[in-house]
Amino acid sequence: MVVMTRWLDEDEQRTWRAFLTATRGLMDTLDRELQRDAGMPHAYYEILVRLSEAPERRLRMSDLADATGSSRSRLSHAIARLEAAGWVRREECPTDRRGQLALLTDEGFATLAAAAPGHVEGVRRHLFDALTPAQVDQLRRISETLVDHLRET
Amino acid sequence: MVVMTRWLDEDEQRTWRAFLTATRGLMDTLDRELQRDAGMPHAYYEILVRLSEAPERRLRMSDLADATGSSRSRLSHAIARLEAAGWVRREECPTDRRGQLALLTDEGFATLAAAAPGHVEGVRRHLFDALTPAQVDQLRRISETLVDHLRET
DNA sequence: GCGATTTAGTTGAGCGTTCAACTAGATGGC
DNA sequence: GCCATCTAGTTGAACGCTCAACTAAATCGC
Numbered sequence: 001m002v003v004m005t006r007w008l009d010e011d012e013q014r015t016w017r018a019f020l021t022a023t024r025g026l027m028d029t030l031d032r033e034l035q036r037d038a039g040m041p042h043a044y045y046e047i048l049v050r051l052s053e054a055p056e057r058r059l060r061m062s063d064l065a066d067a068t069g070s071s072r073s074r075l076s077h078a079i080a081r082l083e084a085a086g087w088v089r090r091e092e093c094p095t096d097r098r099g100q101l102a103l104l105t106d107e108g109f110a111t112l113a114a115a116a117p118g119h120v121e122g123v124r125r126h127l128f129d130a131l132t133p134a135q136v137d138q139l140r141r142i143s144e145t146l147v148d149h150l151r152e153t
Numbered sequence: 154m155v156v157m158t159r160w161l162d163e164d165e166q167r168t169w170r171a172f173l174t175a176t177r178g179l180m181d182t183l184d185r186e187l188q189r190d191a192g193m194p195h196a197y198y199e200i201l202v203r204l205s206e207a208p209e210r211r212l213r214m215s216d217l218a219d220a221t222g223s224s225r226s227r228l229s230h231a232i233a234r235l236e237a238a239g240w241v242r243r244e245e246c247p248t249d250r251r252g253q254l255a256l257l258t259d260e261g262f263a264t265l266a267a268a269a270p271g272h273v274e275g276v277r278r279h280l281f282d283a284l285t286p287a288q289v290d291q292l293r294r295i296s297e298t299l300v301d302h303l304r305e306t
Numbered sequence: 307g308c309g310a311t312t313t314a315g316t317t318g319a320g321c322g323t324t325c326a327a328c329t330a331g332a333t334g335g336c
Numbered sequence: 337g338c339c340a341t342c343t344a345g346t347t348g349a350a351c352g353c354t355c356a357a358c359t360a361a362a363t364c365g366c
Contacts, residue, residue: 005269005273006273008276008277011289011290012289015293018297019280019292019293020199021300022296022297022299022300023176023180023296024222025300032324041352046173061315069174069177069181070353071353071355072314072315072316073316073317073353074354077316077317078352081351081352093314096314096362097361098315098362099361100315116158120161121158126303126306130301135294135298136164136168138291139168139172139295140172141288143176144175145283145284145288146175146179146280146284147171147174150279153278188354194321226345226347229345229346230322230323230347234321234322246344249331249332249344250330251330252344252345
């Protein structure tokens with residue numbers, strides 16, 4: 001038998017469109033601000049953040065890819081760019097000869113440190129300032145639920 | 154005096170990272186599904202949807218750009234692709250000689266009709282199935298708040 | 307041990323987006 | 337009426353991402 005599509009009802013439709021507009025608007029805005037103020041897209045900023053938090057500021061490519069929710073290909077290209085900018089260096093992995101370590105240079109750290117305050121202000125201004133504490137809590141729960149759910153499906 | 158950055162507290166940090174992971178994961182997944190099943194990215198799907206809902210299936214380029222939250226340049230490129238695929242046609246605007254109308258062809262409508270059920274199932278499976286009705290309501294309010302807020306800042 | 311499979315990472319082509327520069331037509335001030 | 341300004345839309349280059357194909361090294365099965 002033909003499986004009928006469960007179309008979205010009016011509430012779901014409205015929710016879905018608002019969600020699309022909000023997330024796209026938010027990410028576009030933050031991306032533009034970061035590009036303007038720090039000369040890098042948000043995805044690259046996130047890579048630098050993850051490296052800055054890692055022990056000795058270095059991570060295996062695969063771990064970095066997982067941490068940033070990126071494909072290996074995407075990360076490979078990104079690290080190539082960041083290396084060309086002087087913000088990241090590659091190193092051989094001592095325990096696995098296939099492996100590569102990405103490490104944050106001092107220059108990369110300085111760039112990140114200079115970019116962070118403005119970016120955090122942006123996240124605050126465009127996201128958290130608009131929401132009540134209860135909504136922040138709701139958004140966290142919803143997001144964590146979705147992350148878990150996406151890993152299963 | 155130097156303005157101190159209001160850093161994110163632990164809860165906000167956690168919310169922000171979960172939000173990033175969730176929205177990126179969700180959009181990546183839907184994009185990949187739509188590309189695989191319908192041969193188009195989500196942004197193009199949205200353009201076809203908006204056109205299909207418009208009177209006589211046609212819209213001014215600017216209105217379409219606003220409706221899809223897209224820059225004019227992006228829309229211009231996108232319509233060029235969709236036109237090459239035979240899904241959209243351009244027409245002169247009768248009331249403004251600078252203007253262009255984008256109109257959905259029968260072929261475009263058929264492609265959209267074929268893609269829609271699968272895409273809606275995807276949205277349901279990856280988003281709405283994971284959330285309680287209360288969370289859907291929360292997400293709608295949060296999204297609408299953010300959309301309003303972004304227009305102001 | 308050794309071949310088959312898996313895992314780590316890279317590469318290049320093609321596509322979509324951005325940004326800045328541009329053309330052309332509409333509109334406002336006087 | 338006419339010049340300045342604004343609005344509509346396009347263009348091309350640069351960039352980032354995706355996908356598929358690839359190399360090389362580790363691991364599994366026996």
